[in-house]
Amino acid sequence: MSQSSEFQALVLDKSDDGKVASTIKTLSDADLPEGDVVVRVSHSTLNYKDGLVLNGLGGLVRTYPHVPGIDFAGTVEQSSHPDYKEGDAVVLTGWRVGEAHWGGYAQKARVKGDWLVKLPEGLSPKRAMAIGTAGFTAMLAVLALEKHGASADGGPVLVTGATGGVGSVATAILGKLGYEVDAVTGKAESADYLKSLGATTIIPRGDLAEPVTKPLLKERWQGCVDAVGGQMLANVLPQMKYRGSVAAVGLAGGNKLETTVVPFLLRGVNLLGIDSVMCPKPERGEAWTRLTSDLPMDKLDAMIHDATLKDLPDLGTRILKGGVQGRVVVDVNA
Numbered sequence: 001m002s003q004s005s006e007f008q009a010l011v012l013d014k015s016d017d018g019k020v021a022s023t024i025k026t027l028s029d030a031d032l033p034e035g036d037v038v039v040r041v042s043h044s045t046l047n048y049k050d051g052l053v054l055n056g057l058g059g060l061v062r063t064y065p066h067v068p069g070i071d072f073a074g075t076v077e078q079s080s081h082p083d084y085k086e087g088d089a090v091v092l093t094g095w096r097v098g099e100a101h102w103g104g105y106a107q108k109a110r111v112k113g114d115w116l117v118k119l120p121e122g123l124s125p126k127r128a129m130a131i132g133t134a135g136f137t138a139m140l141a142v143l144a145l146e147k148h149g150a151s152a153d154g155g156p157v158l159v160t161g162a163t164g165g166v167g168s169v170a171t172a173i174l175g176k177l178g179y180e181v182d183a184v185t186g187k188a189e190s191a192d193y194l195k196s197l198g199a200t201t202i203i204p205r206g207d208l209a210e211p212v213t214k215p216l217l218k219e220r221w222q223g224c225v226d227a228v229g230g231q232m233l234a235n236v237l238p239q240m241k242y243r244g245s246v247a248a249v250g251l252a253g254g255n256k257l258e259t260t261v262v263p264f265l266l267r268g269v270n271l272l273g274i275d276s277v278m279c280p281k282p283e284r285g286e287a288w289t290r291l292t293s294d295l296p297m298d299k300l301d302a303m304i305h306d307a308t309l310k311d312l313p314d315l316g317t318r319i320l321k322g323g324v325q326g327r328v329v330v331d332v333n334a
Helices: 048-054 125-147 165-176 188-197 230-239 262-266 281-294 297-303 309-320
Strands: 006-014 020-028 037-045 071-079 089-093 108-111 157-159 181-185 201-204 221-226 240-248 270-273 304-307 327-331
Touching: 006 309, 020 309, 037 089, 037 125, 048 309, 071 108, 071 125, 089 125, 125 165, 125 221, 125 240, 125 270, 125 281, 125 297, 125 327, 157 165, 165 181, 165 188, 165 221, 165 281, 165 297, 165 327, 181 188, 188 201, 188 297, 221 230, 230 240, 230 262, 297 304, 304 309, 309 327
Parallel strands: 157 181, 157 221, 181 201, 221 240, 240 270, 304 327
Antiparallel strands: 006 020, 037 071, 037 108, 037 327, 071 089
16 A cells, blocks of 8 residues: 555635635645544545535634545555554544544545544445435434334425435435435426435425414424425424424524424424534444445435545535535545
8 A cells, every 4th residue: 555645635725814715735644633543535525514614604614724524435544543454444424524623635634543434344435425424414314213203104204405415315215215205405407316316206495485374284294304494494393293303404594493382392393403523433333334225326326426626616615505416526536
């Protein structure tokens, strides 16, 4: 295995006027942050949070220069951690990597071994990054719904923001598990894409965009994977079935929630917060294991859009505007 000290990385710098700009630079091992495992990165991906970081938004990065990329997959090059040795295939999501710690938009990364997960048997690094934080979060959401009583014969499950990374993977998983999936999108042209993933019914975003006028509406869904938040989540809650659950995974539609407690008190509705960043390691292992069995790999492959480091600034802007469908996989060596 080649262990050259120099490598390429996408580096963010912040100017005196507060603007953040990116440049592909040559770095060396000496530039890497502290950690007990050095990983030779092969692939990364693009999530909504990456878009925020690339554009200097959200206050997620405090120190510059910075290497973004909240996910990566690759091979261990050096390790002083007892669980990892040279040559191990690994994947990383979360732990504020790509925000507080340098991330995966580079050909090398140095991190704490406790943040890594060994790549599941039979899962390639490219597919692992097609899953990434978005797919991992989708699996955590499905697991949470299951633990709160969701079942394939219990009625439809709603997926909001269905063409995005989390929504696409959630739709494919639920479809594989035999659920009836109602997929919400503002893109009429994406109906065939969503149905190919496993969606049963396509719901126009506008149907769930108007302010709610009643605390309870007709019961429609046993479960929901919600990547939107805001007004859409406020519309979904009064339409959940008795003891139904909403797994809240995102805030693409805003972080404010104007609702009443009535769905929780009279229908026993559960609002489940899903956090993938600090998720404990045993739950990570369960989610990755389930992903290898419950996510149809042919459908995952159909979601992939290939990219390189130089494509990321443009893609980072597009994802914030809802202009990225499916999953972007970044070959950091291309």
